[in-house]
Amino acid sequence: MISAKMKPLVENNSVIRQMFEEGKRLAAIYGSENVYDFSLGNPNVPAPETVKESILEILEEEESTFVHGYMSNAGYEDVRGTIADSLNTRFGTSFGANNILMTVGAASGLNVILKTILDPGDEVITFAPYFVEYGNYVRNYDGNLVVIPPNFIDFQPDLAELAKKITARTKAVLINTPNNPTGVVYSEETLKQMAGVLRQKGQELHQNIMLISDEPYRELAYDGVKVPYVTRYYENTVVCYSYSKSLSLPGERIGYLVIPDELKDSEAVFAAATIANRVLGSVNAPSLMQRVIKRCIEKNAAVNLAAYDRNRNLLYEGLKACGFFCVRPQGAFYLFMKSPIADEKEFCSQAEKYRLLLVPGSSFACPGYVRIAYCVSYEQIERSMAAFQSLAKEYGLMGG
């Protein structure tokens, strides 16, 4: 019964999602306090109290048929206006409601924009390590994901390789900053150079290359690191945003696309993306949550970033003390750690014996590393340290 295109997806089902299920299974056996599940980017920091307050206010103040009803497929205009204003204030942009398209999270936003632009055989370039679903999203529209190998020095994108990989079939370049899985933030310098490459190659090839910036972790940056706003550096940029992490609402599926006026064929792209949002079956982003977002922006709601920062420091220092080599994360809630052996899948299997659930880097096209999601309780990280130490000893990184 299953289509040829879906079969490989069933056979290679998401390693991360499988670990999520495995974690639940182990927790049932050993007790959840004895399983150190670092596999999934499921925020442990609760949504800010403002989310709850906003829901209560909305249910009191707004009509049921309005709050839960259909609106334009692009979303409520007032919500989109509030988002645009907030972006303008924070990043010096000049968006209006007509540049914002509400989506069922960033995953759906990516699908919407890829459906909007991709013809079969078109290429989308991304930089390893990258979120494993990108390949599936691009293949949904018969595109090919072209992967640029990791730059192991600082995990900034390899722009020399980018210039080489752009062809007449390149429709878009897809970036993710702050990055999952490395926690690296692309610098202003990186974005300026990337824009230069895209402009130059675009001119050479007489085409407009779209830069798609997937930014669910934008608000999660530490040590005062700034996350530059990508539309300011390159005109053909579309931003995919999600409130999954910034307001701890991953299950609610709420986010938006930014389609700036500066984008080539901007109005037509916005119209087509709105239709793609409808015909892919989302129809519109969930209505109550759209209204919640408006109030949360007006009240400057934010998750408790300090909690992630505390986790980050505890984990990073703890693993360093074990002798592991780690990329120090500047943003998001992932730590990317070098496996002490080349075969990091084998390393992950060994870790599982200590009930440490880590995701192999090969799931992100970056073998030899593992991803540790630290959006877990501080106590889980504390408790897990003994297990990490035992693991380090097994590989001779620490004295026995």
Next chain:
Amino acid sequence: MISAKMKPLVENNSVIRQMFEEGKRLAAIYGSENVYDFSLGNPNVPAPETVKESILEILEEEESTFVHGYMSNAGYEDVRGTIADSLNTRFGTSFGANNILMTVGAASGLNVILKTILDPGDEVITFAPYFVEYGNYVRNYDGNLVVIPPNFIDFQPDLAELAKKITARTKAVLINTPNNPTGVVYSEETLKQMAGVLRQKGQELHQNIMLISDEPYRELAYDGVKVPYVTRYYENTVVCYSYSKSLSLPGERIGYLVIPDELKDSEAVFAAATIANRVLGSVNAPSLMQRVIKRCIEKNAAVNLAAYDRNRNLLYEGLKACGFFCVRPQGAFYLFMKSPIADEKEFCSQAEKYRLLLVPGSSFACPGYVRIAYCVSYEQIERSMAAFQSLAKEYGLMGG
């Protein structure tokens, strides 16, 4: 910038959605009380009070990270179990949580199941008149929608034509009962005969034909009409359900797929559909609303069906008195009316002069008729009657 596949969608954007926008424009000019917008299936009956109560209870009793967090891509297991139990009690089925896949409404559920099964060139058969988006959903996966012409006698599906149209490429038959736009409910006899045709042709062609039953209007049936549960008549059935209408939550995008054990390759189809739900970008159905559904089922929440019934009677009797020929609706909240002239688009244009917004039947592959959505206020129907009378006079249906 726009893909070749999206271009025709932009050029032929949804007539219904355009009318929705047109209605808003006219309302701004003439005042909403002077525009009789019957174009969109956006429920005017508010969600039952239980929805609000349930939200308040959930926010008090359940943890934020649970309520708004990720769960398995198929949805919360307890929610799925509650839905299965409720179906079993009402329809004598024997589903478990593993037969229920929570989706972002029925539109997304249809996309998920079509992505799961369709190879390029596969055929999906449906019966006119049908919901215009079916063609877009099928084409999303490079399938072809094969349309069986309307049966103008009683708008039950034409099963003799079905038998003729099934080929080696037929992957599925897609039905919608209670039907949008006719309001007709497929009878038990129809479903038995349809099952017979599908089994016989399936045997002849050595293939399993899936019957996809799109049922957002299941709970909206009048005059005591029963809506037979389709899985009881044909084993290879998948049901797409939505709470958009039964709980007046269309903006919230919450529904489910039923994938019964009796379906060929049931477990594999469920696994693949769960992955399709993820990679199409939904990831999971909105989490808070999933939890709301559980409580609403436990408390037997339902919208005020009597309000729609009252609208139905007022509209049907009023239009009949004008001399219009109408299909008497048994379910849903649409009335299908014969245009007094063959070119029903021209008739709709005339109607618009009286600020009556009606949808041409050609949008449902059924020219010569118009759809009137009566999910509007009783007062709007009352006020609109003078306009309908003027329109009837214009066509000589009533004395001047």
